[in-house]
Amino acid sequence: MIGMTISRAAQAAGVGVETVRFYERKGLIEQPPKPAASGFRSYPDETIERIRFIRQAQELGFSLREVRELLELRADPEADAADVRARATAKLDDVNEKMRQLQRIGQALEALIASCPGHGELGCCSIMEALEGLDMMACTRAFRATVAVAAGVVIASTAGAPSIRAADDVHYGPDTVDIAAHWAARATLANAVMFSGLGEPLSISMSTADDILKHAGYIARPPMPDMATVGAVYAAGSPALKQTPDFSDLQTLRWGPASFDRTLEPAAQAWALIKITSPAFHLNFHDDKADRRVALMMLPQARAQAEVLAERLLTGPGLFAARSSDGTFAEPRAHDQAVVLWGVSNLILAATSEREDYWHTAWRELVDAGDYRELSDRALAAVEQLPPNTPRDQALAIEALGRYALATNDAQRREKALTLARRHANALTQVRNVSLSDAALAVYGLVEAGRLLRDDGFAKAAATAFETGLLPKWDDRLGAFRTDEPVSYTPSITAAVVAALNAMRWHGSGDLAKEANRLYPGFLETVLVDARLQLASPLPLVPARYREGWPDTAFAHPALPTPEKAGLAPVFAGEVVHENGTWRVSDRRFRTADAMFLANMLVMPHEGQADTFLPANRLESLDR
The missing domain is CATH 1.10.1660.10 (Multidrug-efflux Transporter Regulator; Chain: A; Domain 2)
Structure with missing residues (x-):
């Protein structure tokens, strides 16, 4: 036939x-x-x-x-048929257990209903009184999961789309969590540098635009999107939308400029620069000319951010520092020196790759890496002059020094960078009884040190740090790692945990890798969705062509409100807190450096390479 x-x-x-x-x-x-x-x-x-x-x-x-x-x-x-029978029997046992759970819930509800007077003030309602004493988040999840499995229910996101079993009740699963992470990060970057207006306006020349269009695959010049493209990004702003958003009219996605903190922070520029110069980010879900055009429009933004770092945020003593709108410098921070080194090194790596895809070809042909080598050398000197003294900053410095070692063509400076990286890695092996951020980033830093320096001792130390320093902080009922009381998460804390879990997922081994894979989807759902660190759904940003063959839940959790309903951009809040059994947003303000740090850690691998980890092909040829 x-x-x-x-x-x-x-x-x-x-x-x-x-x-x-x-x-x-x-x-x-x-x-x-x-x-x-x-x-x-x-x-x-x-x-x-x-x-x-x-x-x-x-x-x-x-x-x-x-x-x-x-x-x-x-x-x-x-x-043998016995194999199939065994699997079917196990599934039946699972269903029967869920049925028993459902029956117990039914009996509990009957008892509550029987005890309710059915009239009078709400404060006298025995049902409300009983419910107030429960962990509603855990109960709701267990109840929905039990009902779904017992009834054999499947939820289809769209007509004809593949179904997601409600039994799991964690929409971020192993097959979709990295896709959801990609789009959460993509929405954050797009809002920060193209939609919100949260920065200094950047004009792109017609000749540069024509070069971009050529590399994106255009022959004739199409209408250019009317975006609020910025170069230097501001420190913070309110993500409240000025008007009802229409994603076909990008001018409706602007934020109120009166809320902007116009301080220029080195970390904000650097984290934006790092995301813009991350290849896997621009290769995943960039299959057509329109998406490639937008990706390459960020190239002049990266140039502008590097220029701001070199000309406006570098102090006389050779350190990078935040600068207020009146021109005064803040005290330099070790954190800023490390992140700037990472960002500038990333730019050079993007411009010197031999890969032949659209993105690398454009960067290689449109950017001269030599223009940024002096800035990267200054950043290396700044890291040496103001060295990191916390596990968090030491871990980030290891990654930055590794990228510098891969990017530089100066053998002496490469050796210095590797020596500094080893010094910071040795310090991380001694970390004990520290905050969640420090414990998590120690894992990440040690994993990267092991790969960079080809030292299995650091890989073993990373496994120990994960098992003894991070895992004991996990709380199953909370669905997250515990911080100080009350439990609170900022984008920065979340980024640290994401970095550690991804380090173990992709570079760990054995049971620890399995445990990291098990925890990651639920952790991300707890903090981004249940706690509402992600203020709105990024789904309106996902073109229909990418949603074919995937449920909508692969791109954005269905519990997240639409930007239109929330009146907020789909970006990260400043902080969420867990108190009295519930989560609440304690700080809705968008803080660029923190938010972009998280956006950089939320990655989706491309051809086995994830942007937050040193590229394996470059490590193979590194002269150590």
Whole structure:
């Protein structure tokens, strides 16, 4: 029989086209080869039968991982029916346990209802009194999960889209958490440097624009988006939108300028520069010309931020410091020196890569790395002059020094950078009884030191720090790591934890890597969604073409309010606090350096490389 087009195959299997594409992405079905001549891919009967099998298994409550195992058994000629029976029995036991949980909840509700007078003041209501004594976050999650599994319910995000089982009740799962992280970071960067107006306006010349368009793949000049493009970014501002947002009209996404703190901070410039010069960020979900154009429009912004660091934020003694709108300098901080070194080194790495994708080609052809080598040398001298003295800053300095070592063409300075990195890594091995941020970033710094210096001792120290310094702070009921009382999270604290978990997920081993993978999705959901550190959903920024084949929950949690409903940009708040069993936003203000630090740690790997970790291909050729 002649095969079917994807639309006919989807119809025959009883699913949507997006579901077929989703199964292809997950490797559950094979995508037919594209015809040599023009035409459509042809789906055989065997694929349609396989889709039906997957769908029916999901409806019985099997996860995609379990479905994959069933498919492998199905294809194994030596497999025994007992294997399938064992899996089905385990699933039935799981369902029965959920049913028992549901029955207990039902009995508890009956008792509450029976004790309620049914009239009078709300303060006398026995149901409300009982509920006020419960951990509602935990109860709500357990209740929704129990109901979903017991009833065999699946939630479809859009018509024909693949379903997400409500049984897990953590929409950030292992298959989608990095996608959600990418879009949370993307919304934050876009608002900071292109939508809000939170910075000094930047005019891009027509010749530069034409170069950008050429590298993005344009032949003719299209209409350019009317964005509030900035060079230097301001320190802070209120993310309240001035008017009802219309994402097709970017002028409606501006923030109120009266709320802006116009201080120019080195860390704010540097963290923005780091994200702009991070390749995987600009290669994921940048499949067409429009997205590539926007990505490359950030190139002149990176130049402007480097120029601000060199000409306006570098003090006479050779240290970088914040500068207020009246021109006065604040006291230099060790943190700023390290982050500036990271940012400028990242810029040089972007401009010297030999990779041939659109992004690296544009950076290599449009940016002269030699223009920034003196600035990177000054930043190295600043890190040496004002060395970091906290585990947090020592870890960031290790990453910055590593990037400088990869970027410099000066052998003596490279050796100095590696020597300093080893000194800070040795200090991290002695860290004990410190704050959550320090404990988490010690893990990250030691992992990177081990990779940079080819020293397994630092990798082992990282594993010990994770197991004895960080994991004991985890609170299952809270769904997060405990800080000082009351528990509070800023973007900076969150970034530190994300860095540690990703370090273990991708560069750890054994049970510790598994534990990091287990904790990461739930932690991110607790802090970004339950606590509302992420003020609004980034979903309106996700083009429809990328949502095909994925549920909307892969890009943004459904509990997040839309920017229109919240009246807020989809960016990070300044702080959230957990008190009396509930989370609340204690500081709604957007603080650029902190927010961009988190945006840099929230990464999605591309071809095995994540932006917050030293590039493996460069490390291989590093002369140590």
